[in-house]
Amino acid sequence: MNKVRIAVDVMGGDEEPQVVLDGIDAALAADADLEVLAVGPADIVEPFAEERERVSALVAPDVITMEDDPIEAVMHKRKSSIVLACRAVKKGEAAGFFSAGATGAMTAAATAYVTPFKYLTDTGEKRPIRPCIVxxxxxxxxxxxxxxxxxxxxxxxxxxxxxxxxxxxxxxxxxxxxxxxxxxxxxxxxxxxxxxxxxxxxxxxxxxxxxxxxxxxxxxxxxxxxxxxxxxxxxxxxxxxxxxxxxxxxxxxxxxxxxxxxxxxxxxxxxxxxxxxxxxxKLSGDSRGGAVLLGLRGVVLIGHGATSVEAVKNGTLATAQAVRSNLVEMLAASMDNIVR
CATH class of the missing domain: 3.40.718.10 (Isopropylmalate Dehydrogenase)
Known part of the structure; x- marks a missing residue:
């Protein structure tokens, strides 16, 4: 398999960050070509990255909680794990992003920073498509x-x-x-x-x-x-x-x-x-890892808030697989009048 780096939000979900860290370890053990950009507070991600060869740290001092207004949080918490991870995908520092954080904030941040594809209208105007959660x-x-x-x-x-x-x-x-x-x-x-x-x-x-x-x-x-x-x-x-x-x-x-x-x-x-x-x-959805936000210029996968080690593992692996399968370009090719 091709080597691929996936950003993972250590602060995503309702559980303690250790659940996410354990899920990252499980994903790394399952995929020898996987690299992870762990995104979260310095006291959590830096020691974790220092002890693992295929993990690097992206320090994010802010956290968007489930109670925050999604739009306001994305606008004002610009150093949150969700926002910085989306920016990392935009800048090419990560090929995809997995988080079990708030769906609204994930959608808002991904739309703002990863950005959706645009299409040409009948009048020649360029407009962004609406991403959808799948x-x-x-x-x-x-x-x-x-x-x-x-x-x-x-x-x-x-x-x-x-x-x-x-x-x-x-x-x-x-x-x-x-x-x-x-x-x-x-x-x-x-x-x-x-x-x-x-x-x-x-x-x-x-x-x-x-x-x-x-x-x-x-x-x-x-x-x-x-x-x-x-x-x-x-x-x-x-x-x-x-x-x-x-x-x-x-x-x-x-x-x-x-x-x-x-x-x-x-x-x-x-x-x-x-x-x-x-x-x-089968009914819990842990085997699927989460839902994909389609229509963006990068792979973004949203896990369930009540996540588990198995769900984090599978969500991270599913994000990597979507990148390797060239899902983003395949999606763009499936729609008419898309501007590359």
Whole structure:
């Protein structure tokens, strides 16, 4: 594999920084060609880097917390780990960035400093595209469904949805290995005439411009396996994502109660303990590491706030893999009128 350096936010997530440091160590052990730029306070990142050959330190005295207003924090905490890491990607000091920090701050900082691609309008004007947050959800067909946008853009135009679909399809091919992804537009029914005024305006454009567009899909299609990519605006996507996560937690909670509620259940739990752990890991998202912010001139991956060593490891490795697969340029090539 090619050597690649990934910036990792040591202060990202709800857990102690040691969880992130342990995750970095695990990623380094798994990838001999990986280098890490550890970003955070000097008393944490400098000793860590001094003891490891493939780690360097980027001192960031400020921290953006989950409680901070994303825009204000990015504007005023310019020496925070999130801002300095995004600037490192922009300057070529790191090829990609992973953080389990606040999604809003990550999106704002990445948009400001890593910067999105621009496209030419019909009048010849250059405008930035809207990045979208993309992740995958396990489906009943045994594969994964690519889901975008998860919350970067609550309000969008139909042309933005076309680009989300094109980038989502490219992500499905490059990252998930789906040769000919089937793309669905999230609606309240599968019929072509279903949907709000907004989704009805998106449908003909996606049918015309998106290769592999398979029509409208419903909320159940996130996990049905009938579609490989589900596209929606960031408001709907964020609501749907949290509903799916909440349902998964409820099912695991109820299953645990059933199994531990009787002696027979406890015996059954012991017999399927390994399978239950596998199910929990699959639903937790730790194996995926996080969600990718697509449409930028660099790779930025956002981990879940309640992160773990395994999630940091996988998020760092996934960021490196996206860089090696030339995902950014492949995404740019998937959209029309992009300015290089």
């Amino acid at each position: 992740s995958t959800i396990p489906n009943r067909a045994g594969g994964e469904t690519v889901f975008c946008d998860l919350g970067a853009n609550p309000d969008v135009e139909p042309e933005d949805m076309v680009r989300f679909a094109q980038m989502g399809a490219t992500y499905a091919r490059i990252v998930c290995g789906i040769a000919n992804p089937r793309i669905g537009l999230l609606s309240n029914g599968t019929e072509d005439t279903k949907g709000s005024h907004f989704t009805k305006s998106c449908f003909p454009l996606m049918k015309q411009k998106v290769k592999g567009f398979a029509g409208n899909c419903e909320g159940s299609d996130f996990t049905s396996g009938n579609f490989d990519v589900v596209v929606c605006d960031g408001f709907s996507g964020n609501v749907a994502l949290k509903a799916i996560e909440g349902t998964a937690k409820l099912l695991l909670h109820e299953l645990k109660g059933v199994l531990l509620g009787s002696m027979g259940g406890k015996v059954a739990a012991l017999l399927i303990k390994k399978s239950l752990k596998g199910l929990q890991a």
